[in-house]
Amino acid sequence: xxxxxxxxxxxxxxxxxxxxxxxxxxxxxxxxxxxxxxxxxxxxxxxxxxxxxxxxxxxxxxxxxxxxxxxxxxxxxxxxxxxxxxxxxxxxxxxxxxxxxxxxxxxxxxxxxxxxxxxxxxxxxxxxxxxxxxxxxxxxxxxxxxxxxxxxxxxxxxxxxxxxxxxxxxxxxxxxxxxxxxxxxxxxxxxxxxxxxxxxxxxxxxxxxxxxxxxxxxxxxxxxxxxxxxxxxxxxxxxxxxxxxxxxxxxxxxxxxxxxxxxxxxxxxxxxxxxxxxxxxxxxxxxxxxxxxxxxxxxxxxxxxxxxxxxxxxxxxxxxxxxxxxxxxxxxxxxxxxxxxxxxxxxx
Amino acid sequence: xxxxxxxxxxxxxxxxxxxxxxxxxxxxxxxxxxxxxxxxxxxxxxxxxxxxxxxxxxxxxxxxxxxxxxxxxxxxxxxxxxxxxxxxxxxxxxxxxxxxxxxxxxxxxxxxxxxxxxxxxxxxxxxxxxxxxxxxxxxxxxxxxxxxxxxxxxxxxxxxxxxxxxxxxxxxxxxxxxxxxxxxxxxxxxxxxxxxxxxxxxxxxxxxxxxxxxxxxxxxxxxxxxxxxxxxxxxxxxxxxxxxxxxxxxxxxxxxxxxxxxxxxxxxxxxxxxxxxxxxxxxxxxxxxxxxxxxxxxxxxxxxxxxxxxxxxxxxxxxxxxxxxxxxxxxxxxxxxxxxxxxxxxxx
DNA sequence: CTCCGTTGAACAACCGTTTGCGCACCCTTC
DNA sequence: GAAGGGTGCGCAAACGGTTGTTCAACGGAG
Numbered sequence: 001x002x003x004x005x006x007x008x009x010x011x012x013x014x015x016x017x018x019x020x021x022x023x024x025x026x027x028x029x030x031x032x033x034x035x036x037x038x039x040x041x042x043x044x045x046x047x048x049x050x051x052x053x054x055x056x057x058x059x060x061x062x063x064x065x066x067x068x069x070x071x072x073x074x075x076x077x078x079x080x081x082x083x084x085x086x087x088x089x090x091x092x093x094x095x096x097x098x099x100x101x102x103x104x105x106x107x108x109x110x111x112x113x114x115x116x117x118x119x120x121x122x123x124x125x126x127x128x129x130x131x132x133x134x135x136x137x138x139x140x141x142x143x144x145x146x147x148x149x150x151x152x153x154x155x156x157x158x159x160x161x162x163x164x165x166x167x168x169x170x171x172x173x174x175x176x177x178x179x180x181x182x183x184x185x186x187x188x189x190x191x192x193x194x195x196x197x198x199x200x201x202x203x204x205x206x207x208x209x210x211x212x213x214x215x216x217x218x219x220x221x222x223x224x225x226x227x228x229x230x231x232x233x234x235x236x237x238x239x240x241x242x243x244x245x246x247x248x249x250x251x252x253x254x255x256x257x258x259x260x261x262x263x264x265x266x267x268x269x270x271x272x273x274x275x276x277x278x279x280x281x282x283x284x285x286x287x288x289x290x291x292x293x294x295x296x297x298x299x300x301x302x303x304x305x306x307x308x309x310x311x312x313x314x315x316x317x318x319x320x321x322x323x324x325x326x327x328x329x330x331x332x333x334x335x336x337x338x339x340x341x342x343x344x345x346x347x348x
Numbered sequence: 349x350x351x352x353x354x355x356x357x358x359x360x361x362x363x364x365x366x367x368x369x370x371x372x373x374x375x376x377x378x379x380x381x382x383x384x385x386x387x388x389x390x391x392x393x394x395x396x397x398x399x400x401x402x403x404x405x406x407x408x409x410x411x412x413x414x415x416x417x418x419x420x421x422x423x424x425x426x427x428x429x430x431x432x433x434x435x436x437x438x439x440x441x442x443x444x445x446x447x448x449x450x451x452x453x454x455x456x457x458x459x460x461x462x463x464x465x466x467x468x469x470x471x472x473x474x475x476x477x478x479x480x481x482x483x484x485x486x487x488x489x490x491x492x493x494x495x496x497x498x499x500x501x502x503x504x505x506x507x508x509x510x511x512x513x514x515x516x517x518x519x520x521x522x523x524x525x526x527x528x529x530x531x532x533x534x535x536x537x538x539x540x541x542x543x544x545x546x547x548x549x550x551x552x553x554x555x556x557x558x559x560x561x562x563x564x565x566x567x568x569x570x571x572x573x574x575x576x577x578x579x580x581x582x583x584x585x586x587x588x589x590x591x592x593x594x595x596x597x598x599x600x601x602x603x604x605x606x607x608x609x610x611x612x613x614x615x616x617x618x619x620x621x622x623x624x625x626x627x628x629x630x631x632x633x634x635x636x637x638x639x640x641x642x643x644x645x646x647x648x649x650x651x652x653x654x655x656x657x658x659x660x661x662x663x664x665x666x667x668x669x670x671x672x673x674x675x676x677x678x679x680x681x682x683x684x685x686x687x688x689x690x691x692x693x694x695x696x
Numbered sequence: 697c698t699c700c701g702t703t704g705a706a707c708a709a710c711c712g713t714t715t716g717c718g719c720a721c722c723c724t725t726c
Numbered sequence: 727g728a729a730g731g732g733t734g735c736g737c738a739a740a741c742g743g744t745t746g747t748t749c750a751a752c753g754g755a756g
Binding site for chain 2: 012014060062063064065066067069070075077085086088091092094095098102107108109110111112122123125126127128129130131153154264290291294295296297298
């Protein structure tokens with residue numbers, strides 16, 4: 001299981017600056033300058049420059065990024081850690097981040113932790129080992145030791161999706177409050193009065209934010225609502241807590257899930273408890289994951305623009321890398337309600 | 349748009365081997381040996397070793413992977429290029445590959461090309477720039493220049509999902525033939541006789557393999573079938589070619605799509621042409637992408653174990669890296685039919 | 697007491713780039 | 727014709743590790 005497997009080197013080693021220099025009959029430093037476009041300073045003869053470029057082309061020279069990085073301290077690599085790569089919502093975020101990063105010449109190292117802090121630790125360590133210049137961290141939890149280590153080492157970090165109340169860390173978050181309020185108001189306007197909330201893991205910020213907004217919105221309508229917590233944002237957990245909630249509160253006519261996958265589990269639970277969605281109980285999700293419109297029933301949900309969230313986070317990270325002294329900032333990705341067929345008025 | 353944004357260095361630079369050596373009062377080479385567990389050679393006093401480890405711990409030393417890589421030629425990084433990160437099918441593959449790679453101490457750099465060869469070129473170049481030790485290449489096409497360059501430079505590569513008939517390159521592919529045959533036989537046994545195929549892009553291997561198997565299976569039943577090609581594996585294209593096929597061949601009662609996303613588009617096309625799936629026309633997909641069971645109707649499809657395919661490819665790549673002389677090999681990931689509700693007997 | 701074999705650790709070269717500095721050379725200018 | 731100032735490029739020292747080689751010290755044997 002170790003990487004020591006007697007690795008041979010590649011048959012024919014790639015050409016180096018030295019090879020190009022020899023080919024062009026100049027010193028390696030000159031080649032370096034030309035290939036870094038420092039010829040602009042009028043320091044190199046057009047003739048020499050052309051000779052060097054031609055030699056580089058002929059040899060198929062490609063800059064050794066890690067050697068350069070060793071010297072310059074810049075790797076142009078950023079790491080991104082997400083809880084689950086098989087979650088389409090996060091794929092959208094990745095895409096948004098990638099587009100920004102690539103445009104600026106950066107590469108992305110992606111790691112999926114399965115929401116396991118131990119995985120997170122080793123992945124982050126590997127990323128730092130390759131001298132990633134900054135991290136997009138999407139798995140923050142309360143008392144997150146890995147994150148604490150990062151700020152301790154003053155590694156540029158931006159949190160996304162989830163935050164913690166560590167000062168000095170930037171974050172890009174969904175507008176949980178507005179989104180949740182919209183969802184609850186929708187249910188209210190449909191006539192629902194017995195609404196429950198199935199939340200995510202207790203120690204992640206979006207869970208507490210959404211729960212808070214859920215209760216606040218209900219309260220301002222003179223109502224209260226019950227809730228449960230899932231251990232992870234997966235269908236099975238949505239199923240488990242919904243079944244429990246339904247058992248306990250049979251008069252429930254609507255469930256607001258903290259995320260689409262939980263909502264999917266809720267729909268299963270509703271079916272398995274002998275009821276129909278949306279006829280007997282409505283459900284609304286959160287995120288608007290891809291294909292949500294194709295589920296049965298098509299899911300009413302709160303849309304967060306995944307692409308925008310990802311690109312906002314990437315931009316923020318890039319700025320933080322360029323200027324580490326920059327004050328931390330938290331940005332909100334807008335939320336909007338998209339009404340489909342998993343919600344309906346309660347049966348009278 | 350350039351990365352030159354005046355990047356400052358991190359406030360406090362991470363400790364180096366030199367720092368640890370000073371702290372422990374020994375030479376850096378000794379530290380290096382200890383931290384690489386070469387102490388086993390009985391060359392270092394347990395006392396010294398302990399002192400060094402303690403110093404490293406106290407300073408929070410973490411090996412600078414790129415500096416090591418520069419010297420050793422090993423980066424423990426492999427690149428993976430996929431057509432579309434927002435495709436769940438590929439997310440599953442990534443997961444399988446990641447698990448194998450991480451277990452062996454490797455990191456994964458992921459790039460999504462949107463099926464654009466130009467993107468592929470720059471992404472691959474960046475990966476090689478950071479001295480990735482090998483590549484998992486999932487975007488192969490006929491006359492793929494990027495791929496040609498890779499084998500030319502004898503970079504360890506394994507293709508997945510798609511292959512080309514370049515000798516010397518390993519690949520892990522879905523069992524297109526069996527999968528397609530199973531799907532067609534299913535349709536046949538249901539009583540369908542007018543079956544069309546909506547294929548993927550013409551220059552990718554899975555397209556030609558699936559089309560070939562489609563025609564062969566039909567032929568052995570004494571039938572023939574028409575087909576069309578999508579430009580990309582996306583819903584819109586599935587929609588486009590299905591509509592055209594339906595227009596041309598109104599008696600069609602079943603469509604076999606080369607991929608689930610195309611199948612989704614086909615279902616839309618069927619609806620929009622005033623027919624119902626599966627009552628009027630059945631559709632079967634390929635891949636069994638996640639959530640396929642939740643679509644409406646739940647999709648009958650050919651299941652490929654994405655996780656297995658990814659891990660097979662990763663294992664193959666690791667072996668190729670360890671032994672570049674290794675003969676190329678192509679492995680098949682098993683296919684099985686999963687019958688759901690998008691297929692039914694044709695109306696009589 | 698001398699000599700030699702071990703053992704434990706230091707020395708130094710090297711991996712491929714970048715970059716501050718120095719040094720010829722040539723062209724002006726008095 | 728010599729001084730002075732550019733120009734165009736080479737020199738060499740880093741960056742943070744790894745590793746073959748050397749070297750000092752120590753203990754034991756003769």
